[in-house]
Amino acid sequence: MILRLKKYLALFCLIFGLTVIFNALNPKLGLTVETWLAQTIPSPLFSPPIQCTIGEDCFILLYPDRDPSPNAVDFGCGRQTYDGHKGTDFAISDEGMMAYGVPVLASAPGKVLRVRDGVEDRRVEDQFDRNAVEGTECGNGVVIDHSIVSEGVGWETQYCHLRQGSIEVQPGDIVDTGTVLGLVGTSGLASFPHVHLSIRYQGEVVDPFVGPNASSGCNVSQNSLWDRPLPYTPTGLIRAGFSSEPPNLDQLWEGEFTETYFSADDPALLFWVQAYGTLAGDRVEYQLSDPRGRVVVEHQEQLNSPSRTWLGYIGKRNSRQRPLTPGIWRGEYRLIRNGQIVIDVIRDAEIQ
Known part of the structure; x- marks a missing residue:
């Protein structure tokens, strides 16, 4: 028992010592324990899940909430999120554009795990509407496991609020980056036409703008998981x-x-x-x-x-x-x- 405690104590001291060293190096190298851990986790790069030009015919309206308290803050220290929001909302201007059809795309190669369709497109405007979609808040959606590629082991993406009747994939389908999954809609708990993308690693939600293992709050190192620069546009x-x-x-x-x-x-x-x-x-x-x-x-x-x-x-x-x-x-x-x-x-x- 004493030997086991000594081993645990030695391991604790080693981790504590490494933490001190990393934080001491941070001013010169920009290196923190969180950044180092994020960089050691293999991850695929994710593409925006919508076929449009961001900033022209679509935009990011809401980001993941990075404040664990009842308050809310996005990664840019802005307020384009709400308490407990677990994904990134890629929005289009209106339901006229939605009726025309805006494709939702797979963000990385993977295997379709789950699909739901048949939920009505109806924007949530009040508590009555919220109660009506309880249990189906994601609406029509798709979940993809990215373990078919080595860097994707443990990673999943979820796509929510797709248009009723538009989903084009089934469980077991193998998809590539850019495969059309369906169309942007307003199904589930949606108050505007958009696709909500949640990215998870080992079951935990990851903010793709900062990467895994980032501490809470907005003043953190950013290890982006996107395959291209996505500008932060809070207004x-x-x-x-x-x-x-x-x-x-x-x-x-x-x-x-x-x-x-x-x-x-x-x-x-x-x-x-x-x-x-x-x-x-x-x-x-x-x-x-x-x-x-x-x-x-x-x-x-x-x-x-x-x-x-x-x-x-x-x-x-x-x-x-x-x-x-x-x-x-x-x-x-x-x-x-x-x-x-x-x-x-x-x-x-x-x-x-």
């Missing part, structure tokens, strides 16, 4: 356009208000912007100009609270005294943070 544009009536977020996620031609008899012309990741203190500026280039409406304000998804608009009523003049109208919008322009949008519409 960006979802959609912008015009309407003849005040829009709401549900209508925008549904894909309404895509028109760019309006009638001189419409009751109003509104210029709207839907964005994500706005923060308290951000400054927004709008202008609406008529076909002669005159600024008809101008508005500036400072946002008082943060929002993961945000909607704002300005507009002009149509009246006999001040009618909507036929021709090209222009809407301009800027979001400014700490003196820097974060979002800069120009859109045109025609009054006929």
